[in-house]
Amino acid sequence: MLLRKACSRLATAGAVLAAMPATAFANSVPWQLGLQEAVTPVMERIHDFHTLLLFIITFIALFVLVLLLIVMIRFNARRNPVPSKTSHNTTIEVLWTVVPIMILVVIAIPSFRLLYYSDRTAEADMTIKAIGVQWYWSYEYPDHDNFRFDAVMKEDDELEPGEPRLLATDNAVVVPTDANVRLLVTAEDVIHSWAVPQFGVKLDGVPGRLNETWFRVEEPGVYYGQCSELCGIRHGFMPIMVRAVPKAEFDAWVEEAKKEFARADAPAVDVAAATPDAN
Numbered sequence: 046m047l048l049r050k051a052c053s054r055l056a057t058a059g060a061v062l063a064a065m066p067a068t069a070f071a072n073s074v075p076w077q078l079g080l081q082e083a084v085t086p087v088m089e090r091i092h093d094f095h096t097l098l099l100f101i102i103t104f105i106a107l108f109v110l111v112l113l114l115i116v117m118i119r120f121n122a123r124r125n126p127v128p129s130k131t132s133h134n135t136t137i138e139v140l141w142t143v144v145p146i147m148i149l150v151v152i153a154i155p156s157f158r159l160l161y162y163s164d165r166t167a168e169a170d171m172t173i174k175a176i177g178v179q180w181y182w183s184y185e186y187p188d189h190d191n192f193r194f195d196a197v198m199k200e201d202d203e204l205e206p207g208e209p210r211l212l213a214t215d216n217a218v219v220v221p222t223d224a225n226v227r228l229l230v231t232a233e234d235v236i237h238s239w240a241v242p243q244f245g246v247k248l249d250g251v252p253g254r255l256n257e258t259w260f261r262v263e264e265p266g267v268y269y270g271q272c273s274e275l276c277g278i279r280h281g282f283m284p285i286m287v288r289a290v291p292k293a294e295f296d297a298w299v300e301e302a303k304k305e306f307a308r309a310d311a312p313a314v315d316v317a318a319a320t321p322d323a324n
Contacts, residue, residue: 081243084268084289085260087163088245094159101148163245166259169227173218177230177237177250177272180279184218185309189299193309198282212269214286219302221295222262230256235277241270241285249274262289 083089119125174185181197196214204213220226230239232250240247244260262268270285290298 083243083245084262084264084266085244085246086263087159087260088243090159090162091245094155097155098152101152105148163258165257166225166227166261168225169259170224171221172227172229173220174229174231175218175239175250177232177234177239177276177283179234179277180272180283182214182237182239182272182283182285183233184216186299186302187309190303191309192303192306194302194306196286198284209269211282212271212284212286214284217267217286217288219288219290219295219298220262221292222265222289224292225259225261228258228260230258236274237272237276237283238274239270239285240273241268241287243268244270244287246270247273262287265289265291 080088080092080095083092120128171186171188174187176183176185178195181195183193183195185191185193194216196216196218198211199208199213199215201210203215204210228239228246228248230237230248230250231254232252234252236252237250238247239250241260244262246258246260248256248258250256266289268287268289270287272280272283272285274280276283
């Protein structure tokens with residue numbers, strides 16, 4: 046019976062891991078422990094908070110284990126044939142109420158600091174608007190002539206060497222390194238979620254609402270994420286690809302992007318008026 050239960054739990058765990066989005070392993074390495082490498086100040090603080098929680102839960106687990114061992118050894122039926130009739134102990138009851146509260150306070154203080162720190166930046170160097178659409182992302186650069194482009198997942202036969210399957214897109218989000226990027230997230234149809242694990246960013250895009258967060262990439266490179274909200278049948282196929290480059294390279298890309306992509310606020314073309322009269 047125990048063996049069957051253990052096998053069942055292992056099978057369930059395997060199914061959960063198999064169902065996890067590919068982004069969970071995109072920037073990982075073999076035998077890696079812990080979270081993906083942090084490349085933003087927010088993710089670095091998340092790492093620190095994760096380590097703090099790991100120490101706390103390890104201490105609690107060891108403490109409970111010691112208590113169980115004491116109970117099993119000192120108060121078993123053979124060594125303690127006449128059990129105590131004590132039904133209340135004021136000191137113990139106060140301790141098991143106060144100590145958990147103190148632990149929660151120790152957790153809450155850095156937790157709220159991290160939440161406020163990751164919420165938004167007071168001094169943004171640039172702004173990017175991410176718009177979730179079934180099933181791809183559109184991006185606008187309002188500070189750079191407000192051009193807009195779509196980022197659609199590449200099919201297997203379109204991948205270039207080194208690009209991960211299900212994560213590479215035809216157009217990448219390009220940002221400068223060492224710059225505070227304000228990220229505005231919304232959606233056109235259903236709820237989406239813009240998430241890049243190495244940035245420590247996961248923000249819902251809600252139709253009719255504009256949510257805000259920020260990131261500052263400190264290392265050049267290509268970073269991947271995915272939509273993390275169940276948004277429909279192709280939810281697992283709208284990845285996020287961000288390329289962080291030095292400022293000079295970013296400025297050169299912006300000039301090319303202005304020529305390649307249309308302005309988001311460009312006036313619509315009147316097709317009927319632009320078409321010559323057939324008569």
